[in-house]
Amino acid sequence: MTRARGAALVLVLWLIALLTAVVGAFALSARVEHLQERVVGDDAIGQEHARAGLEYALYRLQPTATRPAWVADGRRYRWQFDQRRIDLRIVDENGKINLNLADAALLEAFLRAMGVETGRARQLAGAIVDWRDADSLKQPVGGAELPEYVAAGLPYGPRNNRFETLGELQRVLGMDAALYEQLAPMLTLYSRQSRPDPRFAAGPVLTALGLDANQLLAQREQSQGDEEQKVGGATLASGSGTYSIESRAMDDRGRVSVLQGVVRMGASGTPGTTYTVLRWEQGMAAR
Numbered sequence: 525m526t527r528a529r530g531a532a533l534v535l536v537l538w539l540i541a542l543l544t545a546v547v548g549a550f551a552l553s554a555r556v557e558h559l560q561e562r563v564v565g566d567d568a569i570g571q572e573h574a575r576a577g578l579e580y581a582l583y584r585l586q587p588t589a590t591r592p593a594w595v596a597d598g599r600r601y602r603w604q605f606d607q608r609r610i611d612l613r614i615v616d617e618n619g620k621i622n623l624n625l626a627d628a629a630l631l632e633a634f635l636r637a638m639g640v641e642t643g644r645a646r647q648l649a650g651a652i653v654d655w656r657d658a659d660s661l662k663q664p665v666g667g668a669e670l671p672e673y674v675a676a677g678l679p680y681g682p683r684n685n686r687f688e689t690l691g692e693l694q695r696v697l698g699m700d701a702a703l704y705e706q707l708a709p710m711l712t713l714y715s716r717q718s719r720p721d722p723r724f725a726a727g728p729v730l731t732a733l734g735l736d737a738n739q740l741l742a743q744r745e746q747s748q749g750d751e752e753q754k755v756g757g758a759t760l761a762s763g764s765g766t767y768s769i770e771s772r773a774m775d776d777r778g779r780v781s782v783l784q785g786v787v788r789m790g791a792s793g794t795p796g797t798t799y800t801v802l803r804w805e806q807g808m809a810a811r
Contacts, residue, residue: 570773570781571806577603577610577771578783582799585614585767596763597724597744605773613770616763617786619724620712621732623687628653628663630719634732638706648698655682655696668697687713714766714786714802724763765789766802772809780809 580603587593594601596616603610621634628649635645650666662669670681676697687693690711694704710726720729722740730737766788773781786803 567781567808570775570779570808571783573606573608573610573773573775574771574781574783574806576605577612577773578769578785578787580605580610581612581614581769581771582767582787582789585763596767598726607776609774611772611774615709615768616721616724617712617714617766617768618717618721618764619726619729620710620715620768621720621729622712622715622718623652623690623693624656624713625715625718627718628666630732632666633734634707634710634728637728637731638703640703644698648696651682651697651699652693655684655692656686658684660684673697689713712768712786714788715764721763782807782809 581594581601584594584601585596594614596614597619598613598615601612601614603612621630626634631649631652632645635648636642640648647666647668650663651668651672653663654667654669660669662672668682673681678697680695682696683692690708690713693699693707693711694701710729720733722730722733722735725733727737727741730740766786768786769784771783773783775781783804783806785801785805787799787801789799
């Protein structure tokens with residue numbers, strides 16, 4: 525009888541331990557699901573705030589008689605909205621180098637301005653032109669056509685057509701991921717001119733154009749406080765109407781939602797929308 529009672533007690537204790545483990549696992553699972561739902565919800569709210577920032581930036585690019593327009597040359601602007609801080613950066617796409625329109629000389633000058641050695645810059649600039657042109661003739665200086673890709677062990681050759689995405693540049697012979705990351709913010713497919721507009725260009729682009737980048741950037745910074753050139757009629761912000769906008773919305777816990785888009789002013793066909801989306805990326809920033 526004593527042994528039976530002892531065995532029953534051990535069984536009861538095992539059942540209690542098992543039930544405790546099951547309840548604990550259930551509670552942990554519920555907690556994790558709750559946290560996941562909260563993160564997803566916070567992210568969705570943050571992204572809506574970031575989108576509000578983008579749309580506010582487009583609104584502020586339009587001057588009024590009493591309020592200066594924002595300038596799309598890459599300077600940072602800050603906006604408080606719904607108790608969140610939103611940092612905005614706007615760049616006119618005409619201030620960037622168009623991969624489909626720039627000639628080899630401009631591309632080479634830009635690469636050299638970015639610190640690429642002269643020989644590599646010449647080869648890579650030619651390879652970019654060879655990638656997009658329709659023929660199979662290698663550029664007179666530098667360049668790369670199908671034989672060069674085969675010799676490099678690559679299973680593809682040049683597209684012989686226009687770049688469809690900036691990311692396609694990474695496939696051009698001579699390009700690597702590190703250099704691409706440096707170049708991409710100053711490149712575009714959306715401008716309509718072969719040479720960038722110096723009013724909106726970054727330092728290396730100004731240098732590639734043969735201009736004094738330090739002087740022009742200093743003048744641009746000085747003009748930030750000069751409201752006279754930005755109020756009313758013509759303004760530096762008028763630009764092309766196609767803009768690259770980065771909107772970063774920070775909540776009270778320091779979480780940052782990021783939206784990066786390229787948009788063109790003008791109706792997109794969607795009711796209530798005053799711009800057309802050309803590229804759209806969003807997510808949470810790493811802490």
